[in-house]
C-alpha cells in the first residue's frame with residue numbers, strides 16, 4: 001500500500017479538495033477520499049490531479065525525423081513524399097538505435113502528461129529485410145524502452161502484407177515491415193509468451209490498413225486474436241479512399257464496417273474522410289476513433305468530422321503518431337480549433353451550454369485512451385490504475401483558477417508545459433518536470449541521431 005495526497009483532484013463525480021488516494025502493491029487505486037487529512041507517510045503533490053491520458057497512436061521510430069521533410073520539393077508535397085523521407089531514415093536504424101529513439105520519445109511522452117502509449121509497431125526486420133534471429137527483436141526493444149522510461153505500453157505488432165489494394169507486392173522501402181499470416185502468428189505468439197502476464201504491457205494487433213492487408217488475411221488474423229485491441233489506419237488520405245472505391249466500389253470505412261466485427265476492441269486511426277453514414281456507423285459501433293491532429297495537420301490529411309461524430313456519442317482518443325509534436329495539449333487544442341475554424345463558432349465540442357470545453361475533451365480522451373490501449377485507467381477511481389498527472393497550479397498561466405477553469409487553462413492558454421508531476425501505478429516517475437533518467441536518455445538519443453542522420 002502507498003498513499004498519495006493531492007491538493008485537488010478531478011474525481012468521477014467532479015472536483016474535490018485534499019484528496020487522499022490509497023494504492024495497492026500493483027499500483028491500483030484502493031480508494032480516493034476527498035476532504036482527507038494528509039497522513040505523515042503520504043507522498044504529497046501540491047497541484048491539481050487528473051487521470052492521465054493514453055497516447056493511442058505512436059510510430060516511435062518516426063521521432064528520429066520529426067521536423068524533417070519540411071522543405072518544399074518538386075511539385076506538390078503530400079503524405080506520400082513525406083513517406084519517402086521516412087523510409088530513407090529507416091534504412092540505417094539498428095535495434096539499439098530504435099531503442100534509443102523510443103526511450104527518448106517515451107520520456108517526452110510522460111513529461112507531456114500522457115500515461116500510456118500504444119505503439120503501432122511495424123519495424124520488424126533487419127535492414128536488408130531479413131528476419132532477426134529472434135523475430136520479436138524489435139518488439140522487445142520497444143518494450144525495453146518503455147520500461148526504461150516507466151511508461152505503460154500497448155504493443156500492437158503491425159501486419160503489413162502488400163503495398164496497395166489487390167495485394168500489390170511491397171516496395172523496397174517496405175522490406176522491414178512485411179509478414180505473411182504465419183510469420184505474424186509466430187510474432188504474436190512469442191509476444192504473448194513473453195508479456196502475457198505483465199502489468200505494464202498490453203498486447204493487441206494492428207492490421208496496417210485495408211491497402212496493406214487483403215480482406216481474407218484480415219478476417220483470418222482478427223479471428224485468430226480473439227482478445228486485445230485491434231488498431232487499423234483508415235481513410236487518412238483522399239487518394240486511399242479513391243483507390244479503395246476504384247478497387248471495391250466501396251469506401252474504406254464503409255467496407256470495414258460491412259465486413260469486420262467492428263466493436264469496442266477496435267480503434268480506427270484517423271478516419272478522416274467519412275461520409276455522414278460512415279460517421280454514424282463508427283459512432284454506433286463503440287469503436288474508438290484514433291485522432292492524431294498534429295500529424296494529420298502536418299501531413300495535410302484533412303480534418304475529422306469531430307462535431308457530428310461527438311454529437312452522436314462517438315468515442316475517441318488522441319495519439320501523437322509521427323511525433324511532430326508530443327503533447328495532449330496540442331492534440332486537444334487542435335481538435336477544438338479545427339472544429340472552430342471549419343464551423344466559424346466557438347466552444348464547438350463542449351457538448352452543451354455552460355460547459356467547459358477542456359473538461360469535455362480531457363474526459364473523452366481519458367476514456368477513449370483507456371479503451372483503445374486496454375489499460376484499466378482514465379479516471380481516479382477505486383479498482384483502476386493510479387496513473388495520474390498533476391498540473392502546476394502555482395504557474396502564472398493557472399493563477400486564480402480552480403476546477404474546470406484549470407483544465408481550460410491547461411489546454412487553451414499559452415505554450416508552457418503545465419504538467420509538473422506524473423504518477424504511474426502509484427509511483428512518481430516525473431517530479432517537478434524532471435524524469436530521473438532524462439539526461440542519460442537524451443545523450444544516447446543525440447548520439448544515435450548523429451549516426452543515423454549525419
Ligand SMILES: [Zn+2]
Nearest residue numbers: 059120233321
Ligand atoms: Zn500511423
